[in-house]
Structures are given as structure tokens and as C-alpha cells.
Amino acid sequence: MIRVLIADDHAVFRAGLRLLLSAQPDIAVVGEAGDGWQTLKQAEALQPDVILLDLTMPGMPGLQTLALLRQQVPQARVLILTMHEDEAYLRQALAEGAAGYIIKRATDEELVAAIRAVARGEIYIHPAMTRALLEDLIPAPKIPETPEPWENLSEREQQVLRLVAVGHTNQEIADRLGLSVKTVETYRARGMEKLGLRTRAQLVRYMIQKGLLKE
Amino acid sequence: MDRKVFRKAIERFWEIAGGVSVRTKILGIVLGGTILFGLTTVLQVRYALHQVLVARTQDWGIAMASDLAARSTDLVLINDLLGLYRLLQDAIAHNPELRYLFVVSSQGEVLAHTFGTGPEFPAGLLEANPLPSGAPYRLQPLRTPEGIIWDIAVPIFRGRAGVLRLGLRDTAVRAAMNTVTVRLLLTTIVVSALSLGIALILTHLIVRPIRGLVAMTERVARRDFTARATIWANDEIGALAHAFNTMVEELAQQEQMRAFYLQRIIEAQEEERRRIARELHDETGQALASLRVGLRNLEQTMDPDTLRSRLEDLYQLVDQTLNRVRRLAFELRPSVLDDLGLVAALERYIRDYRERFGIEVEMQVVGLDERRIPPTIETAVYRIVQEALTNAAKHAKCQRISVLLQASLRMLSVIVEDDGCGFDVEQTLRAGRESRLGLYGMRERAQLVGGTLTIESAPGQGTTIYLRVPLEGA
Numbered sequence A: 001m002i003r004v005l006i007a008d009d010h011a012v013f014r015a016g017l018r019l020l021l022s023a024q025p026d027i028a029v030v031g032e033a034g035d036g037w038q039t040l041k042q043a044e045a046l047q048p049d050v051i052l053l054d055l056t057m058p059g060m061p062g063l064q065t066l067a068l069l070r071q072q073v074p075q076a077r078v079l080i081l082t083m084h085e086d087e088a089y090l091r092q093a094l095a096e097g098a099a100g101y102i103i104k105r106a107t108d109e110e111l112v113a114a115i116r117a118v119a120r121g122e123i124y125i126h127p128a129m130t131r132a133l134l135e136d137l138i139p140a141p142k143i144p145e146t147p148e149p150w151e152n153l154s155e156r157e158q159q160v161l162r163l164v165a166v167g168h169t170n171q172e173i174a175d176r177l178g179l180s181v182k183t184v185e186t187y188r189a190r191g192m193e194k195l196g197l198r199t200r201a202q203l204v205r206y207m208i209q210k211g212l213l214k215e
Numbered sequence B: 001m002d003r004k005v006f007r008k009a010i011e012r013f014w015e016i017a018g019g020v021s022v023r024t025k026i027l028g029i030v031l032g033g034t035i036l037f038g039l040t041t042v043l044q045v046r047y048a049l050h051q052v053l054v055a056r057t058q059d060w061g062i063a064m065a066s067d068l069a070a071r072s073t074d075l076v077l078i079n080d081l082l083g084l085y086r087l088l089q090d091a092i093a094h095n096p097e098l099r100y101l102f103v104v105s106s107q108g109e110v111l112a113h114t115f116g117t118g119p120e121f122p123a124g125l126l127e128a129n130p131l132p133s134g135a136p137y138r139l140q141p142l143r144t145p146e147g148i149i150w151d152i153a154v155p156i157f158r159g160r161a162g163v164l165r166l167g168l169r170d171t172a173v174r175a176a177m178n179t180v181t182v183r184l185l186l187t188t189i190v191v192s193a194l195s196l197g198i199a200l201i202l203t204h205l206i207v208r209p210i211r212g213l214v215a216m217t218e219r220v221a222r223r224d225f226t227a228r229a230t231i232w233a234n235d236e237i238g239a240l241a242h243a244f245n246t247m248v249e250e251l252a253q254q255e256q257m258r259a260f261y262l263q264r265i266i267e268a269q270e271e272e273r274r275r276i277a278r279e280l281h282d283e284t285g286q287a288l289a290s291l292r293v294g295l296r297n298l299e300q301t302m303d304p305d306t307l308r309s310r311l312e313d314l315y316q317l318v319d320q321t322l323n324r325v326r327r328l329a330f331e332l333r334p335s336v337l338d339d340l341g342l343v344a345a346l347e348r349y350i351r352d353y354r355e356r357f358g359i360e361v362e363m364q365v366v367g368l369d370e371r372r373i374p375p376t377i378e379t380a381v382y383r384i385v386q387e388a389l390t391n392a393a394k395h396a397k398c399q400r401i402s403v404l405l406q407a408s409l410r411m412l413s414v415i416v417e418d419d420g421c422g423f424d425v426e427q428t429l430r431a432g433r434e435s436r437l438g439l440y441g442m443r444e445r446a447q448l449v450g451g452t453l454t455i456e457s458a459p460g461q462g463t464t465i466y467l468r469v470p471l472e473g474a
Helices: A011-022 A036-046 A062-072 A087-095 A108-119 A127-137 A155-165 A170-177 A181-195 A200-209 B002-019 B022-077 B081-094 B171-221 B236-300 B304-332 B335-340 B342-357 B375-396 B425-430 B433-448
Strands: A002-007 A027-033 A050-053 A077-082 A100-103 B098-104 B110-113 B138-144 B147-155 B163-169 B360-366 B400-407 B411-418 B452-457 B463-470
Touching (some): A027 A108, A036 A050, A050 A062, A062 A077, A077 A087, A087 B335, A087 B342, A100 A108, A100 A127, A155 A170, A155 A181, A155 A200, A170 A181, A181 A200, A200 B360, B022 B081, B022 B147, B022 B171, B081 B110, B236 B433, B335 B342, B335 B375, B342 B360, B342 B375, B375 B400, B375 B411, B425 B452
Parallel strands (some): A077 A100
Antiparallel strands (some): B098 B163, B138 B147, B452 B463
């Protein structure tokens, strides 16, 4: 029997969940909580196997509740059940020790499967959210080998690009080097062209990778 | 200790001198200067005049005595005492400066004198000015109850016929000096009065514009921006008045601007609320209403196939509504920003943006890992980047945008750069308010968190927006 604690601030939603889960032969809802503190108290008192935790409840922020739960009832598996479909939340939740992450628009079957998986000690992540994690596995596209090495740039081009990379305006660069804005733009365009870079963000990334951006 | 007293005195002086009005100060300077000048002139003139007059009088006395001595030679030699007496009396009657005359014989006997008959010949006078033999004359000032008398002794017939003595008063000298002094003092007074008058006019000319400026600034302080200082002259005060006027114009413009933006903000807020209300009512409300009808329908549906397909429709409706509400909430205020911070919120926004506008956006973050910056700054930066990206999508016709966040210990630098068509910044800022509202909005937001916003763009050059926000040593 999987003993489940439901933590969500919407009573109707909790009731719906309870109804759904009670229909499962291997799942028992042992308690409900409407905010972070209540969740902690209930979890300590009931020692459930799985806690269904909403991330946005009044009072304590959901991620903090999660962290406290992991400390106080480490053996309970926490399955995040949330509206947030942001990969950033997913990452944070996993970092804080969540056993699973499922979104509220998931189907009943998906939710029940998730609870069972988490109770078995597996990690469950809703398919809609896995893309974000998989993107981490795919190596970030490397900055393509630049057509010309940094050393091939003229002194001026290097100077200008360095200043561009640390965030100076063209006007400031012009003032600092005693050039006209037009000339600065020309040096910059030529330098970028030689390096095969198109945007300032690419330039900064390039400089960081090459270790050229030390102040 | 002395130093302390001295400093106290100076402080006291400044307290008094600083307390009086500018007019009094200037009048004081003018009056003091004139009087000081007058008095020193009087002293100088008196001194010089005294020297000259005394020398002159003495020379005259010596000449007079020599002349009388020459004329009395024969009278002494023939012992004509009456003639001698007449000579002396005649001389003294015609020259009021002469106090006395007398002739002493070579034996030391007074032959004739002008002291009248009787024994009134002053005691000690005879011995008061002994003439050395061979000297042409001897001058001896005598201090007498009548004042200073210069006694001049001149030999008669080289001393063989005795000595002529002459007493010379300094009354003439003194009278002349007094006359000159009085005149000089009178002149000083008149000149003082005149310069006081001139100074009064001048101070009026100086003080009037200053008073005007004070009155004007008081009006400006009461938010009356129609106040203008009158420029009376082209001097420093005129320049000050001019500067004041420029400042007030600037203030008035800012005030006008502020009022305009305030109204725009309120309008925008109302517009936003209207949109949300419409969205909630027309979309969400409608959806929920149809959901309700759909549920009611379900109650009467018996056929399992129809039931399933209707349920499927309802699920779809719920999903749609959920998505709409989520999008609405995100547009209003992304909770990611509060929960997970600026970078996460921007990443999320940019992902949406890419899908919505099909513009490639690259974001590079330097030095912000694991670091939260104050929420007000996060919000400002988020909104500014949002506005910059929205502008780019609306106006720039660009293909690529790069968003750069660079944080150092003290500074957050945010650069949004597109490769679009660019625009003339100056012209746009000068042109109609509608078009520049977004730019000003960004600038206002930047200023609210103590930051600066710079826009660099030119037609055909793309647009770069630089935002720099100081971070308190977080």
C-alpha cells in the first residue's frame, strides 16, 4: 500500500485527487495539507511514502517546503505536482531532491503511474518536461572553428573587440581610442567577420572560451 | 589662547558683517573707503603744508630781522634810541605775525623794545637765544603761554652794534593749516555723500535682480513654472538669471513630461486591466460556461461512445482554457522572475519570443550564476529587455538579437543588440511622443533603479540598447 499525503492549497483539487487515488487498490490517501507548514507537520506526523507537493501554495515558497521536507522526512518521496511547465522549476526541484515532477494537466493515468514509479524509488519526470533535461545531454553546439585565429586580427581590431565584449558603447570606445564612431564600427565589423562571429553574445562566448576576457 | 581669541573675533565679525544686507555691505565699503581716503589726505596735506609754511615763515622772519638789523645799524651807532624805537614800532604795527622786536647793545643792554613802557620786559627772554659771534642768525623756538614763538637773533653791523631780536608767532601757519583742514574735511564729507548716492544707485541695480531671482525661485518652489527672471544686464547676475530661466524651462518641460507619462501610465494600466477583464470574461468565462453546459449534457448522455467523445471535447476545452490563463498570468508577471530570478525568467521569455516572432535570440550571461540581484532591479531589467525585444520585433525587421548580461561586483550591464534596420535616435526622441514612449519608458525604469540607458542606432546599422545598473556591493 502506498501511503500518500496531498499538499495543495485548492480544496476542490485535493478532493478530486483523493477521489481519483482512492479508486486505486494500492494507493491510500492518508492526509491533506493546504500550505507549507501544514505539509511539514502532517508529513512528520503521518510519515507518508509519497508526498504530492504543489509548488505554489500560500506562505512558504514551494521550493523551500521541498527542502525542509527532505531534511525532516528524508524517507518520504516528494512528487512535485504543479502548473509550472518551466524547465527552471524542474531543475530547481530536482536539485532540491524531488523524486518526480508532474504537471497538473497530466492525465489521471500519468499521475497514478508517476506515484507508483516514485514509490518504487524511481525518478519520474512528465514527458512534456523531459525535453529540457535532454537538451542538457546534447552537447551545446560548439563555437565553430573560426576562419581566422585571434592573433590574425590587427592590434586595433583586437582592442575594439575587447571593449565591445566588456560592454562598452561604440561611442565610449571611440572616445577611449580617439577614433570616430564610424571607424570603431568598421574595426568591429571587420574583426567579427574575420572571426566568423555574428553577434555580441557570440563574441563574448568566444572570448570567454579563448580566455581572452580577463580584466 | 591668543589665536583662539583672534579667531573668535573674526567669527564675530563675520557674524555681524554677514548678517547685514548686500546693500549695507556695499554702502559700508564705499563710505569706509571714502572717509579713510579723506582722512589720510588731510593728515598728509597737513604734514606737508606745515613743513612748507613753517620754513617759509621762518625765512620771512629771518629776512625781516636782517632788514631791520641793517636799517637799525646807523640808529644804534648814532645812538638814536627814539628812531630805533619808531623803526621797531613801525615794523610791528605793519606785521601782525611779529610778536615782539627788541635791540640789544653789544654790552647786553636793551636799547629799544616793543613791550611798551615800564618793567614788562619778560624775564629770561634776553638770555633765551644767545647769538654766537660770527653767525648770520640764530633761530630758537620758544614755548610760551601764547603758543610757540620763534625767536630770531640777527647781528647788527656784524655784531659790533649789538643784536636784533625778533619774535615770530605761528598763528598764521596755524590759521592756514586750519583753513585747509576744514576745506579738506568738507570736501571729504561732500565726496562721501556723493559716493554714497552713487553706491545707493549701484546697489539698487545689483540688489534688484537678486531680489527678483529670489522671488522667482520661491514661485518655482511653489511649482509655478511660468516664473521667469528678468535679465537686467549682461553681467554675472544676468548670466545667473539666464541660467535660472533655462533651469526653470527644463523643469517645466520635465514636469509636463512627467504629467504626460503619468497619464500614459494610468491609461496603459487601464488598458491592461480592460484587456485582462475582456480576456477573463470573454475567453475564460465563456469556456467555463460552456464547460458547465457540457457537463450538464454529460448527465443526460447514456451512450458510452457519445459520452467518450464529449468528454474528450471537454478535456480539450479545459486544456485550452488552462493554457490561456497560464499565458495571461505569465504576461502579467512571470512567477519565474520571483521564484527563480532574472536569468530563468529571461530564458523563458526568450523561448516564447523565439516561437512567437521567429527571430533568433541568443542570450549570454556572465557572472550571474547563483547570484540573485535585488528584486526591483530584476523587474526593471526584465521589463526593459522585454520592451527592447518587443520593439525589435515590431520595428527592427531583424533576424538576430543578442542579449548579454554581464555582472561585476558593482555593476550589472545589459546589452540588447539587433541586426535590424535601426533608426535615428535623436530624431525619434524629438518626434511625436507616441513613438518615443517606449524608449522613455525604458529610460524611466532604468533611472528608477539608479541605472542609465544608452541607445545606439542609425538607419541601416541595427540597434543596441545598453543598460547599466549599479549593484550595491551585493
